[in-house]
Amino acid sequence: MKKILLLLSVCFILSCADAKYAEAIVGEWECVSWIDTASSQDKCNDNAYFSFKSDKTYTSQVGAQNTKGTYKIVDGILYSMPENKLEIAVEIKTLSNDTLSFTMSRSGNEEILTLIKKN
Numbered sequence: 469m470k471k472i473l474l475l476l477s478v479c480f481i482l483s484c485a486d487a488k489y490a491e492a493i494v495g496e497w498e499c500v501s502w503i504d505t506a507s508s509q510d511k512c513n514d515n516a517y518f519s520f521k522s523d524k525t526y527t528s529q530v531g532a533q534n535t536k537g538t539y540k541i542v543d544g545i546l547y548s549m550p551e552n553k554l555e556i557a558v559e560i561k562t563l564s565n566d567t568l569s570f571t572m573s574r575s576g577n578e579e580i581l582t583l584i585k586k587n
Contacts, residue, residue, distance in 0.1 A: 486541045486542060486544070492564065493520045493546075493563060493568065494520050494522045495519070495585050497517070497519070497586065498584060499512040499516035499583055500582050501581075501582045502579065502580070503579065504577055505577070506578070507577075512581075515531045516529070516531075517529045518568075524539055525538055526538070526548060528548075535553075536550070536551060537551050545559055546559075558571065558581075559572070567583070567584055568584075569581065569582045569583070
């Protein structure tokens with residue numbers, strides 16, 4: 469019985485965090501750093517922009533590539549489903565009123581993308 473209560477408590481805490489994330493992520497975000505941890509190279513160059521809407525849709529521009537689709541947040545993981553592409557999952561490292569940071573893997577290398585909310 470204690471294990472079931474502990475499991476339910478953990479699920480409740482995670483779902484509350486996801487609900488807070490769902491509210492906080494809505495808005496327009498622009499890149500301030502994009503670090504490849506293997507090389508310490510910053511790949512930002514003001515070339516990444518994301519817009520998350522409350523209806524669970526998003527648009528993004530990374531370099532010359534524009535993408536739109538839907539998203540969801542589950543257990544601190546942001547899942548984006550771009551139109552006509554495979555689902556992408558990134559770990560939310562930080563999400564506050566003005567900062568959004570993802571930990572992701574591209575080609576097997578850890579990358580940390582940090583965005584700030586546009587006013």
